[in-house]
Amino acid sequence: MISNATRSLSVTDHLREAILSGGLPAGTKLQEVRLSEELGVSRTPIRAALQSLSAAGLLDYAPNRGYVVREFPISELVDAYEIRGALEGLAARFTAERGLVDSQRQTIEQSLARGADILTSSSVMNDHVLGIIGETNAGFHDTIMEASLNRLLSQMTQMSFQIPRVSNRNIIAFSLDELRQRHDEHYLIYEALLARSATKADTLMRDHVASVKFAAVRALRETR
Amino acid sequence: MISNATRSLSVTDHLREAILSGGLPAGTKLQEVRLSEELGVSRTPIRAALQSLSAAGLLDYAPNRGYVVREFPISELVDAYEIRGALEGLAARFTAERGLVDSQRQTIEQSLARGADILTSSSVMNDHVLGIIGETNAGFHDTIMEASLNRLLSQMTQMSFQIPRVSNRNIIAFSLDELRQRHDEHYLIYEALLARSATKADTLMRDHVASVKFAAVRALRETR
DNA sequence: TCAATTAATTTTGTATACATTTTCAAATTG
DNA sequence: CAATTTGAAAATGTATACAAAATTAATTGA
Numbered sequence: 186m187i188s189n190a191t192r193s194l195s196v197t198d199h200l201r202e203a204i205l206s207g208g209l210p211a212g213t214k215l216q217e218v219r220l221s222e223e224l225g226v227s228r229t230p231i232r233a234a235l236q237s238l239s240a241a242g243l244l245d246y247a248p249n250r251g252y253v254v255r256e257f258p259i260s261e262l263v264d265a266y267e268i269r270g271a272l273e274g275l276a277a278r279f280t281a282e283r284g285l286v287d288s289q290r291q292t293i294e295q296s297l298a299r300g301a302d303i304l305t306s307s308s309v310m311n312d313h314v315l316g317i318i319g320e321t322n323a324g325f326h327d328t329i330m331e332a333s334l335n336r337l338l339s340q341m342t343q344m345s346f347q348i349p350r351v352s353n354r355n356i357i358a359f360s361l362d363e364l365r366q367r368h369d370e371h372y373l374i375y376e377a378l379l380a381r382s383a384t385k386a387d388t389l390m391r392d393h394v395a396s397v398k399f400a401a402v403r404a405l406r407e408t409r
Numbered sequence: 410m411i412s413n414a415t416r417s418l419s420v421t422d423h424l425r426e427a428i429l430s431g432g433l434p435a436g437t438k439l440q441e442v443r444l445s446e447e448l449g450v451s452r453t454p455i456r457a458a459l460q461s462l463s464a465a466g467l468l469d470y471a472p473n474r475g476y477v478v479r480e481f482p483i484s485e486l487v488d489a490y491e492i493r494g495a496l497e498g499l500a501a502r503f504t505a506e507r508g509l510v511d512s513q514r515q516t517i518e519q520s521l522a523r524g525a526d527i528l529t530s531s532s533v534m535n536d537h538v539l540g541i542i543g544e545t546n547a548g549f550h551d552t553i554m555e556a557s558l559n560r561l562l563s564q565m566t567q568m569s570f571q572i573p574r575v576s577n578r579n580i581i582a583f584s585l586d587e588l589r590q591r592h593d594e595h596y597l598i599y600e601a602l603l604a605r606s607a608t609k610a611d612t613l614m615r616d617h618v619a620s621v622k623f624a625a626v627r628a629l630r631e632t633r
Numbered sequence: 634t635c636a637a638t639t640a641a642t643t644t645t646g647t648a649t650a651c652a653t654t655t656t657c658a659a660a661t662t663g
Numbered sequence: 664c665a666a667t668t669t670g671a672a673a674a675t676g677t678a679t680a681c682a683a684a685a686t687t688a689a690t691t692g693a
Contacts, residue, residue: 216674227648232675233460240464242564249654249675264503268565271495279488340466341492341565440644451678456645473645473684 196224197234204243204254205347213254215244242344259405266398270391272341273326277374277390280332281383289332293375296324300368310361318364325371329378329390359400367396420448421458428467428478429571437478439468466568483629490622494615496565497550501610504553505602513552517599520548524592534585542588549595553602553614583624591620 200220203209215235217228224231235252238244244252285293300321307314359367370393377386424444427433439459441452448455459476462468468476509517524545531538583591594617601610 218674221648228675229647229649232457233646236457236460237464240461250656251675267499267503268496271499272492275491275495279491341568344565442644445678452645453677453679457676474686475645 195234196226196230197237199224200234201238201241201243201347204238209254211254211256215252215254217251241347243347259402262405263398263402266394266401270394270398273329273394274387274391276330276332277378277386278383280329281378281381281386283332284381285332285378289328290379292328293325293378296321296328297368297372297375300325300371304361304365304368308361310359310364314361314364315359318359318368322367322371329374363400367393370396419458420450420454421461423448424458425462425465425467428462433478435478435480439476439478441475465571467571483626486629487622487626490618490625494618494622497553497618498611498615500554501598501602501614502607505605505607505610508605509602513555514603516552517549517602520545520552521592521596521599524549524595528585528589528592532585534583534588538585538588539583542583542592546591546595553598587624591617594620 200209200215209215217231217235220231221228235244235246239246239252243255245255246252300318303314303317370389374386374389374393377389424433424439433439441455441459444455445452459468459470463470463476467479469479470476524542527538527541594613598610598613598617601613
């Protein structure tokens, strides 16, 4: 069932969140009239949202038969990390080849400093730490994506980011040691970008994503 | 201006073709009422088409300001081939790791045989040869994409395929020798897939796409 | 004459009625 | 009793009217 509370978000964001959070399990038929009644809007914005989410790969669509939340098998989760690694590696390569502008460098340094701050000060793992690290992580990766100045690439990477969240209904449970390793990897990638070492940046980024992949798969195995 | 002749195609296909063929140059505002009048349908299917093409990355969109055909700079064409190489290389890797089923093997062999047939028999380059080769090319790559059994990957690759066509309003002018080289590369990739040599298949596919990239860039430089 | 404001036009956002297709169940027939 | 057919219900596809926002032009003021 879909909450009607948050009307501030667009219908598309609302439905996407419901799918990615697991509120709408795979196989759920998303019917236009039903959704329009539940969300209190007409069928028109509902249709727009369904088309958008279908294009993003979250829904299956068949003409005259409507939209269904599609399956997200674990095997595809693994593949998604492989794809993400290849794309983000390429983004790191592009960024290293073209160089960082000052504002990008500052943004990355701030996210790194913020991550280092909390990882050196706190000795216990809790939701607060995970939250901060999650934000700095996103900031780091997003900046490199934007820095590569390639709309196509960033668009694709956004797509490949959505899949892992589906199966990760619980946030991946990293240990503090693991988080520190991931942070060190971020720092090494940043150094490669500064040194304009394209191949090194590519390789480091791919390995970094592979490490996250292992943690995600392990977390998934443990929770089942 | 948009031809109203081909009504068999959907509105989305019609508009996509108009954009990719250059009939609607970058910067063109696509207005709903205008398009609905020109194509003889209501605004509803027009809106669906515009949303779909925007999600596919062909149109820029701003709320309350509509859709505009976006720019496709040459630099992005080059990047698109890099992305395509990374993704198709990954697809080749997946396919090699998981193996080809008989039907896939047959499809690939047929496309290879058809390509070999025309490339060995004909000694002159014309539109007929280019057309046949174009089809067999698409068949080869599509089969590997499908064989990798990854919807996410095939979806992304379809996206990265669209960009090159935009700047290539004229089909890339390959020579017969070049086409034969590309065909040989296809055959080597196929052998690597059969041998389950994942890394080799990946590398060969990336190099193959890189070769096509060089030809595309050269063709673009020559026509300007 | 130039700038700012306001009004009119244009364009997109939304709602809703109608058309077409599909689906499911009941009824009919062998 | 099983299989097919048929019809009603429900779902998506389309068209159109109305609302809200943005753009453009005109007008007013200095």
